[in-house]
Amino acid sequence: MNEHFSDYCIIGAGMAGLSCASELARSGASVTVLDKGRGPGGRMAARRAEIGGQSVAFDHGAQYFTARDPAFQDAVAAWEATGAVARWPAAGDEAWVGVPGMNAPVKAMAKALDVRWGVRAERILRSGAGWLVETDGEAFTAARVLVAVPAEQAAVLLADAAPDLAALSGDVLSAPCWAVMAGFGERLPFAADTFRSDTAPVSWAARNSAKPGRNGAENWVVHASPARSREIIDLPKDAAAAALLADFFAATGVAPVAAMHLDAHRWLYAMPQAPIGARAGEGARYNAQAGIGIAGDYLHNPRVEGAWLSGRALAGLALAAG
């Protein structure tokens, strides 16, 4: 038997994949999680930068999350008790953020699990009664395989192994988002720590340095609206960063100043536009006969909480199937 054989191989160590893995591991199952990223976060990523000799963590994906479901509230309370999350009233009464970066809860879950970072799953093939996951390195075998990646990527991965699940994922269209990370020498003359707009080009901006547990220079994260992101989707990142910083100054009325640090990240699949939660029924899909399933925000609600609930739902379906 292959040395990497496990009861479950989960592809994707974002909020959905890890909530699923935690639940399965709690039941005593052996679980291996693969993620192509170099570190924890997925769309709750944080990126470090040196600004004026200080190390700064930018949350360039999800900005904050809410917890309305009682089960997720319990998980959030447990993270709060260890200091991994804190409330951030600047974003609203119900807003929570990871501390010291948005990826802290994902990191905390990953620590207790067998997660292989920097491993990209490329193909899922039948192997006896189970599955073989081919990656850009070694292969992994498991009795069951669970895919917790953005919808468009799930559709590609599942095309041969589970065409029905691939078709479901393939129905989803996600909006892109260009995210800008900007550090400044002085506090910007903008009183609030957040800025939201329903009209392009900037949908959200936040004084990242004002989040709980952060330190370092004045720094902001700016998210372009879906329309603006599409308009400049193919710009090189330096050009996108410069264009969106100009948009930010125009939208907020802050007089333009030079940034000490300027970077951008393009999220191609930031937010599922028409989540299929209702059609998916339980917030996840599992083919018990084949031992293959899917989870992710697109199957529940395109939010951090929706991803966590979807992962848990998939674990429940898999455990119920035995």
Ligand SMILES: Cc1cc2nc3c(=O)[nH]c(=O)nc-3n(C[C@H](O)[C@H](O)[C@H](O)COP(=O)(O)OP(=O)(O)OC[C@H]3O[C@@H](n4cnc5c(N)ncnc54)[C@H](O)[C@@H]3O)c2cc1C
């Ligand atoms: C810019 C932006 C702003 C957002 N703002 C908010 C917000 O304010 N509040 C909120 O609640 N939500 C927000 N969201 C949404 C939230 O981040 C997501 O709903 C949630 O994090 C999705 O979790 P997930 O586990 O479903 O997917 P992901 O976090 O995308 O995790 C999927 C993982 O799969 C990995 N992966 C993909 N393909 C492969 C492969 N072939 N092999 C191995 N690994 C693979 C990826 O590296 C990733 O780690 C935002 C998202 C973005 C991008």
